[in-house]
Amino acid sequence: MVERLLQRIDREILAAGGKRSRCRAVVMEHFFRAGHHLTVEELTRNVRTAFPGIGGVTVYRTLKLLARMGYAKELDFGEGTRRYESNLSSHHDHLVCRECGAVIEFQDPRIERLQELVTRRHGFRPAAHRLEIYGCCRDCAAGGGRAGKR
């Protein structure tokens, strides 16, 4: 599954004048296999367990590249460091727990529709949007859940 995806991306990079590289392949593989909402540092740590020599700069560059190509999405939960997620799943927004850092994804067509109406009312042509709700997740509200799932 991920194999096919990586081949496709490699072909696309090649067509654009780039070259294959083992480092980048390893980074991409870990990125698409990992859970969502990773920081560059978290992903770098993961990758290094399998490929210790990897430079952090390469992880930065690979994620930027994937974002430019449309395969990754940059997220900003106001922590001061960016997070990335695969852009292959369908659009969704996020509930972010400020206690444990858990991130819950949700998708609500009614909200999306109302956003459409708002932009239309203002003659605004929307290209992207971000909706994040910050607060306290169920586990933390119940008293100290430390799931920490991103």
Add this chain to the structure above:
Amino acid sequence: MVERLLQRIDREILAAGGKRSRCRAVVMEHFFRAGHHLTVEELTRNVRTAFPGIGGVTVYRTLKLLARMGYAKELDFGEGTRRYESNLSSHHDHLVCRECGAVIEFQDPRIERLQELVTRRHGFRPAAHRLEIYGCCRDCAAGGGRAGKR
């Protein structure tokens, strides 16, 4: 109007063990009189026309203080630099034009309500949220409107 507000804030600062200061007063006055969605640098430029000696650090500190006290709100439109707005008007979200930087405020109780429902469904206790829609404003879509109103 702003006079009364500044007096109230000064009293609050005094009650918390702070002291009055001419610099801070000038910064606050310009902040509340200025249009919304200013960066620290923009506000500093404004203040300096009336008070050339002011240090940028003081503007940073004053805005942070106002945010802590609940009179200002920090915004992040993904530009890499924070913006601030007065927190005295009622809650609203933003349409942000990526061409000219114009910011349109909107408020939609139906969207707010649906957000409530989403959090409830996940047992999530919301504390804050951010909804920004990025795209192209009416003027820019019509071909080169350069309003640039923040």
Add this chain to the structure above:
DNA sequence: GTTACTATGAAAGTGAATTTCATGATCAGG
């Protein structure tokens, strides 16, 4: 006024992200 604070701003520090540059890897063409 004296005293004990707080506020200020220049300079230094911080930290994420980007750029630079010398070196290594990849590939097309002979």
Add this chain to the structure above:
DNA sequence: CCTGATCATGAAATTCACTTTCATAGTAAC
């Protein structure tokens, strides 16, 4: 295979917004 040409890599340097430090100036309680 070679051989260039070009791209990828990563350590180090740089950038940039923002924060902290610290000596000095301002403020207010006594």
